[in-house]
Amino acid sequence: MSVRTRVRVPLRFPDGFAATAEVITFTGLADGKEHLALFFDGPSEVPLVRLHSECLTGDVFGSERCDCGPQLREAVERIAESGGYLLYLRQEGRGIGLYAKLDAYALQDQGLDTYAANRALGHGDDERDYTAAAQMLADLGAAEIDLVTNNPDKARQLRDHDIAVRRVLPTGVHATPANLRYLQAKIDHTRHTIRL
Ligand SMILES: Nc1nc2c(ncn2[C@@H]2O[C@H](COP(=O)(O)OP(=O)(O)OP(=O)(O)O)[C@@H](O)[C@H]2O)c(=O)[nH]1
Numbered sequence: 001m002s003v004r005t006r007v008r009v010p011l012r013f014p015d016g017f018a019a020t021a022e023v024i025t026f027t028g029l030a031d032g033k034e035h036l037a038l039f040f041d042g043p044s045e046v047p048l049v050r051l052h053s054e055c056l057t058g059d060v061f062g063s064e065r066c067d068c069g070p071q072l073r074e075a076v077e078r079i080a081e082s083g084g085y086l087l088y089l090r091q092e093g094r095g096i097g098l099y100a101k102l103d104a105y106a107l108q109d110q111g112l113d114t115y116a117a118n119r120a121l122g123h124g125d126d127e128r129d130y131t132a133a134a135q136m137l138a139d140l141g142a143a144e145i146d147l148v149t150n151n152p153d154k155a156r157q158l159r160d161h162d163i164a165v166r167r168v169l170p171t172g173v174h175a176t177p178a179n180l181r182y183l184q185a186k187i188d189h190t191r192h193t194i195r196l
């Protein structure tokens with residue numbers, strides 16, 4: 001695999017926060033998907049990295065059922081300050097896809113938690129594979145990183161692919177009445193390091 005294009009994109013969020021990203025595309029990634037890396041120049045010697053899984057409802061429409069929108073906004077600001085990469089991974093719905101995630105929401109409205117709803121639809125709890133993310137980092141020369149996450153699976157999978165994760169830094173907690181059950185389920189099921 002290799003880097004395909006690097007293009008400068010000035011970003012401005014609805015709250016006015018602005019930063020300039022270099023948006024990077026790739027050829028030959030393991031799963032054949034159109035994942036993006038956003039590079040922000042900054043002082044850190046070891047790049048700060050966030051693996052953000054696509055969430056159309058949260059990232060674009062501001063859904064309060066999850067914390068993805070605020071997490072994305074937080075990650076861009078932190079990485080723009082220190083320097084590093086935001087990998088925007090096309091793994092909607094923890095890898096099950098957008099329609100299946102919305103089906104799972106409908107089941108959650110009947111009382112199932114996020115993981116039980118996935119299973120009722122014949123999916124795994126979390127179907128995300130970070131092989132392509134590791135390939136992207138290797139391609140970018142980021143063999144050693146600091147990773148922003150509460151999800152232990154991300155660091156574990158990257159290390160399995162020979163990315164040296166020097167430090168794991170927690171994300172902020174973006175709790176709302178609408179996403180509280182969703183956050184609690186992450187703590188209960190996947191040992192996310194979130195303190196509510
Ligand atoms: N299947 C399913 N996916 C969801 C649900 N809510 C959010 N997602 C997806 O979950 C992904 C975000 O992952 P999270 O579990 O919030 O967080 P994480 O990335 O694993 O962990 P952190 O790095 O700590 O934020 C996105 O792809 C969302 O679309 C849900 O109820 N069901």
Ligand SMILES: [Zn+2]
Pocket residue numbers: 055057058059066067068069
């Ligand atoms: Zn979300």
